[in-house]
Each structure stands twice: as structure tokens, then as C-alpha cells.
Amino acid sequence: MNILLITIVTLVYLIITAFFGYLGWRHTKDATDFLLAGRKTHPFIMAVSYGSTFISTSAIIGFGGAAAVFGMGVLWLTFLNIGVGIFIAFVIFGKRTRKMGHNLDAHTFPELIGKRYNSKLLQGASGLMIFVAMPLYAGSVIIGGAQFIAQTLSISYEAALFFFVAVVAVYVIMGGLKGVLYTDAFQGVIMFISMIILLIATYWMLGGVIDSHKALTNIAPEAVKVWGKAGHEGWTTMPATGSVFWWQLISTIVLGVGIGVLAQPQLAVRFMTVKSDRELNRGVLIGGVFILMMTGVAFTVGALTNVYFLNNPAFGKISVLAADKRVDNIIPLYINSAMPVWFTALFMVTMLAAAMSTLSAQFHTMGSAFGRDFIEQGINIKTGSTILTTKVSMGFAIILSTFLAYFLPRFFEQGSAIIAIGTAIFMGLCAATFLPLYFGGLFTRRITKAGALAGFFSGLATSSFWIMFIHAKESVPLGLCKALFGVPTLAGQSSLQFVDPIVIALPVSIVVTIVVSIFTKSPDSEHLERCFSGLR
Amino acid sequence: MLGLDGVGVFLAYIMSIFAGIGCVVYGIKNWNTPADADVDKEINEEIEWEKSDPENEERD
Numbered sequence: 001m002n003i004l005l006i007t008i009v010t011l012v013y014l015i016i017t018a019f020f021g022y023l024g025w026r027h028t029k030d031a032t033d034f035l036l037a038g039r040k041t042h043p044f045i046m047a048v049s050y051g052s053t054f055i056s057t058s059a060i061i062g063f064g065g066a067a068a069v070f071g072m073g074v075l076w077l078t079f080l081n082i083g084v085g086i087f088i089a090f091v092i093f094g095k096r097t098r099k100m101g102h103n104l105d106a107h108t109f110p111e112l113i114g115k116r117y118n119s120k121l122l123q124g125a126s127g128l129m130i131f132v133a134m135p136l137y138a139g140s141v142i143i144g145g146a147q148f149i150a151q152t153l154s155i156s157y158e159a160a161l162f163f164f165v166a167v168v169a170v171y172v173i174m175g176g177l178k179g180v181l182y183t184d185a186f187q188g189v190i191m192f193i194s195m196i197i198l199l200i201a202t203y204w205m206l207g208g209v210i211d212s213h214k215a216l217t218n219i220a221p222e223a224v225k226v227w228g229k230a231g232h233e234g235w236t237t238m239p240a241t242g243s244v245f246w247w248q249l250i251s252t253i254v255l256g257v258g259i260g261v262l263a264q265p266q267l268a269v270r271f272m273t274v275k276s277d278r279e280l281n282r283g284v285l286i287g288g289v290f291i292l293m294m295t296g297v298a299f300t301v302g303a304l305t306n307v308y309f310l311n312n313p314a315f316g317k318i319s320v321l322a323a324d325k326r327v328d329n330i331i332p333l334y335i336n337s338a339m340p341v342w343f344t345a346l347f348m349v350t351m352l353a354a355a356m357s358t359l360s361a362q363f364h365t366m367g368s369a370f371g372r373d374f375i376e377q378g379i380n381i382k383t384g385s386t387i388l389t390t391k392v393s394m395g396f397a398i399i400l401s402t403f404l405a406y407f408l409p410r411f412f413e414q415g416s417a418i419i420a421i422g423t424a425i426f427m428g429l430c431a432a433t434f435l436p437l438y439f440g441g442l443f444t445r446r447i448t449k450a451g452a453l454a455g456f457f458s459g460l461a462t463s464s465f466w467i468m469f470i471h472a473k474e475s476v477p478l479g480l481c482k483a484l485f486g487v488p489t490l491a492g493q494s495s496l497q498f499v500d501p502i503v504i505a506l507p508v509s510i511v512v513t514i515v516v517s518i519f520t521k522s523p524d525s526e527h528l529e530r531c532f533s534g535l536r
Numbered sequence: 537m538l539g540l541d542g543v544g545v546f547l548a549y550i551m552s553i554f555a556g557i558g559c560v561v562y563g564i565k566n567w568n569t570p571a572d573a574d575v576d577k578e579i580n581e582e583i584e585w586e587k588s589d590p591e592n593e594e595r596d
Contacts, residue, residue, distance in 0.1 A: 071545065072540065072545045072548065072549065073542075073544060073545050073548060075545065075548035075549055075552050076544075076548045078548070078552040078555075079548055079551045079552045079555055082552065082555035082556055082558075082559060083555045086559055087555070087558070087559060087562070091562075101585070102581050102582070102584075102585045105585065105588055107585075107588075107589045107590070209538065209539070210538055210539040211539065212539070213538055213539030213540050214539035216539075217539060217540065217541040220541065233542075234541055234542075236539070236540040236541040236542060236545050237540075237541040237542025237544065237545055238542050238544035238545060272585070273582075273586075275575075275578065275579050275582050276570070276574070276575040276578035276579055276582070277569075277570055277574075277575075277578065278566075278567075278568070278569060278570055278575050278578075281562070281563060281566035281567065281569055282563055282566075282567060283563075284559050284562050284563045284566075285559055285560050285562070285563020285564065285567070286563070287559065288555065288556045288558070288559020288560060288562075288563070289556055289559065289560060291556075292552060292553065292555070292556035296552050296553075296556075300549075372590070386590040387590070
């Protein structure tokens with residue numbers, strides 16, 4: 001019955017995806033042809049394909065689950081996702097990234113910053129960092145998809161993981177970044193429709209917008225009972241300022257991801273493959289609405305699941321307890337118990353769509369970061385075929401990410417929002433290492449090669465130190481601090497143990513980049529002219 | 537406040553919606569910016585850039 005329906009819907013979805021992929025492939029002979037064909041493409045198709053690449057199972061399952069714990073304060077992340085992740089990213093960063101990428105003939109993010117600062121070391125080191133750290137984010141996206149499949153089909157997490165990765169891997173290896181316009185747009189439309197239905201159904205089921213919010217407000221004592229000591233004051237109010245929950249919500253969830261999105265390598269590459277500034281302007285419209293409907297709905301519904309689970313006699317407890325303390329299982333459990341079977345089937349393909357579009361960009365970025373930026377440019381090993389090197393590296397990236405998706409749920413303590421943490425660590429790391437030199441490289445001529453390198457390595461060192469020795473969420477399960485110093489965190493009993501690495505590492509990286517640049521020689525003007533040609 | 541208890545959450549809720557509306561307004565205002573001539577120039581530039589991509593596979 002249910003499984004048959006879900007299987008049929010999933011198969012139909014996969015067949016349509018393959019058909020669109022074939023259509024895109026047949027109509028374009030090569031990348032140049034693809035661009036020319038794209039001129040005739042409807043702007044809607046162009047724009048929706050953006051959104052589906054940005055949003056993944058991490059945002060919907062992972063951060064939706066986090067909202068069930070932290071409450072609707074997570075919506076600050078939606079605000080930043082739209083204001084920073086779409087508007088500032090597209091209008092301020094996107095246009096200059098595109099132009100400078102073309103000026104320097106750069107095709108990957110590490111290549112862009114490497115050429116901007118004339119540094120193979122920077123290109124190689126950032127390529128290696130992306131390859132090593134991004135599996136954490138890709139792994140988080142995979143966990144989201146596998147968790148939903150396991151819950152829906154009542155199979156083990158390991159079996160779901162295998163099935164999910166197999167489908168995505170075939171798609172990624174067959175596809176790649178180019179020529180996926182139609183499939184991306186198709187996936188985006190599915191995601192959009194599905195989330196609208198989810199929002200309306202949830203509000204309708206709980207008695208309307210205001211009444212459902214009131215119901216969530218009224219059960220605040222349930223949250224205080226469980227997390228009161230950590231600063232939780234209810235799902236419709238912010239946690240107590242300075243408390244454990246406040247630091248986690250503000251520094252890790254909101255800032256880590258909200259700011260980190262600006263320095264995402266797979267996003268920067270996306271800007272360079274945009275045909276013109278007009279596409280970026282149009283992208284702001286669709287992107288803004290799309291992100292609102294994705295993260296806004298996931299976070300609102302995530303928090304409201306508490307009302308549903310508490311009032312449902314079959315559960316009679318708040319979301320995290322109903323899901324056996326597995327935060328990443330809250331949204332899958334809600335969909336499976338509160339929504340009709342046909343919607344569960346639709347949501348299944350939504351999760352596949354959300355993961356496939358994002359993972360294909362991530363795996364391609366990791367493959368090129370390792371193959372082209374680290375191996376070929378960083379350590380100067382010439383390979384016979386760049387395409388083959390990238391594809392082999394992609395294969396390794398898929399294996400590494402799958403391994404993390406298998407391992408991470410065992411790593412963190414029970415009750416942790418693993419997907420959200422995994423995503424936030426990577427995004428925070430990107431912000432601390434790349435953001436100062438990326439911003440400086442695009443907007444000023446005064447940041448020097450030495451400044452950029454010093455900023456990159458100081459951001460990397462500070463983040464790594466904070467993760468391993470201070471931030472208890474990671475230092476405790478990692479165990480390195482305990483082994484070396486006999487304590488789980490060097491922060492002792494202070495609140496520092498709850499402060500996310502980005503809060504410390506990003507300012508350190510900014511200051512180091514600026515100070516070292518002040519005391520080192522400016523880059524030669526000829527090179528700068530080339531970088532900034534056509535840019536004011 | 538829409539049934540929400542804290543000002544912080546209320547602000548997050550409505551500001552997210554306003555940010556979305558702001559993006560729509562910006563997109564509509566700039567839907568045809570830059571003009572066709574500039575876009576054609578940018579597309580040609582993009583084509584040159586694509587051609588030099590080491591991963592650009594020519595197909596028969």
C-alpha cells in the first residue's frame with residue numbers, strides 16, 4: 001500500500017528527472033551551445049534552478065528539527081538567509097565575483113582567490129580545506145535524506161543511506177554542474193509546491209495562523225520543564241540572553257550559517273556561471289520568495305510540531321521526546337504521522353530533489369577543489385585529463401561524505417541537532433577562512449597576498465583550535481582535549497564553551513588580514529588593473 | 537503579536553516576510569536591468585570564459 005505508492009511516485013520522479021536531463025543534454029552540443037540555448041530560456045526556469053541548489057535536506061530536515069528544539073527564534077536565520085544569503089550575496093558579491101572570475105579566467109573558487117592574490121599556495125590550501133571539510137556539510141545533507149527514507153519506509157538507517165547515496169551518486173556522476181537547468185527547475189517547483197502544502201496543512205490542522213502560534217505559546221512550560229536550566233523560555237520567545245540555548249541559537253545556528261553562506265565555494269562558482277547581471281537581478285526575486293517558502297516554512301512548521309505531538313494522544317509529548325531524542329527525525333516523523341500518504345510520497349521526492357540539486361553542486365566543488373586546485377595547481381602534479389582527475393576526486397568526496405553520514409549520528413550526544421551542527425561547522429569555517437580575503441579581494445586593492453594568506457591560516461587555526469579545545473559541543477565528543485589536558489574543554493565552567501568558533505575566528509581573521517596587509521607591499525598595479533577591469 | 541510571546545520572535549517572523557517582499561520589489565524593479573545590449577556583451581564574455589574551462593567537454 002503506502003510503500004507501493006511511495007515507490008511508484010519516486011520512480012516517476014526519477015524517470016522525469018532523467019528525461020529532463022536528457023532533454024537538456026540533447027539540445028546542447030557543448031557548454032557554449034548551452035549558454036546560447038539559455039538565452040531563449042524563460043527567466044522562471046533560470047531563476048528557480050538557483051533556489052533548488054541553495055536549499056537542501058539540511059535546511060528542511062536538519063534546521064526544521066532544530067526549530068522544534070529552539071523554537072521560532074530560528075526564523076532569524078530565515079531573515080539572514082534572505083537578506084544576506086540572497087540579497088547581499090547576489091547584488092553585492094555575485095556581480096563582482098562574476099566579473100572578476102571572467103577577468104582572471106578563474107573557474108573554481110580557490111582558483112579565483114588564488115589568481116586574485118597571485119598565490120598557488122592559497123589556491124592549493126583552500127582546495128584541500130574544501131575537500132577535507134565540505135564532506136561534513138554534504139554528509140549532513142545526506143543524513144537528512146536518509147533519515148526521512150528510513151522513517152518513511154520503516155527500514156534501517158544504514159539501508160536508507162545506501163539507497164539514497166546510490167541514487168544521488170548516479171545522478172551526480174551522469175550530470176555535473178552544467179546542463180542541469182531543467183532538472184534543477186523541475187526539482188525547485190516540486191520543493192516549492194510541497195512546502196506550501198505543508199505550511200497550509202499545518203496551520204489549518206492547528207486552528208489557523210494566530211491560534212496555532214498561541215497554542216505553541218501556551219505549552220511553553222513543557223519546554224521550560226526540559227530545557228529551562230539551559231535558558232529555554234518557550235518556543236515563541238527567544239532564549240534567556242547569555243544562556244546556553246541563546247549562545248547555541250545566536251552564535252551557531254543564526255550567525256554561523258547566516259554569515260557563512262556568503263563564503264560558500266559552491267555558491268561563488270554558481271555566480272560565475274550566471275550568464276549576466278540581469279539573471280542575478282531576476283534571481284533576487286525568485287530566490288527571496290523561494291528561501292522564505294523553504295526555510296521559513298521548515299522552521300515555523302518545525303516549532304509547531306510540538307503542539308501536534310503534545311496534543312496527539314498517540315504521542316502526548318513534545319517533539320524531541322516523541323522522536324526519541326533524535327532531533328533530525330522530528331520532521332520525518334511529523335510528515336509520516338500528521339500528513340496523508342500522498343503527501344508523504346510527495347515529500348519523499350521533495351527530499352530527493354532538495355538533496356540531489358545541492359549535492360551535485362557540492363560534489364562537483366569538492367572534486368574540482370581536490371583535483372584541479374590542490375593536485376594540479378597546489379602541489380603541481382600534472383595529470384593527463386583534468387576531467388578524469390575531477391571525477392575521481394568526486395568519487396572520493398562521495399565516499400568520504402557517506403562515511404561521515406554513517407558516522408556522525410553516532411558521534412554527537414543524544415538530542416543534538418546533528419545536521420544543523422555539521423552544516424554550521426562547515427559554514428563557520430568558510431566564513432573564518434575565506435570571507436575576509438574574499439570580500440577584501442572583490443572590493444579593495446589594498447589587501448596583499450601576505451595579508452590574505454595570514455588571514456586564511458589564522459582563521460583556519462583559530463577555528464580548529466576552538467572546535468577541538470573550547471567549544472564543548474565538538475571538543476567533548478572529539479576527546480582530544482581530554483586526552484591532552486585531562487579536561488573536556490579548556491573553557492572550564494565559563495560560557496566560552498558555548499560560543500561558536502565563528503564569533504572568535506572571523507574577527508581574528510579580519511584583523512590579521514588587515515594588519516598584515518598594512519605592513520606589506522601593495523600588489524603591482526598591472527595585476528590589479530587586470531583583476532578590476534570593468535569594475536568600479 | 538500574531539500569537540507569538542516574545543518581541544524577538546515576532547520581529548524574526550515579520551522581518552523574514554518583509555525581506556522576501558523586499559527581494560520581490562528589487563527583482564521587479566531590475567527585471568530588465570542591464571539592458572539587452574549589455575546582456576549580449578556579458579553573454580559573449582561568458583561564452584569565452586566557458587570555452588577556456590578545462591572541464592568543457594565538446595560533444596559530437
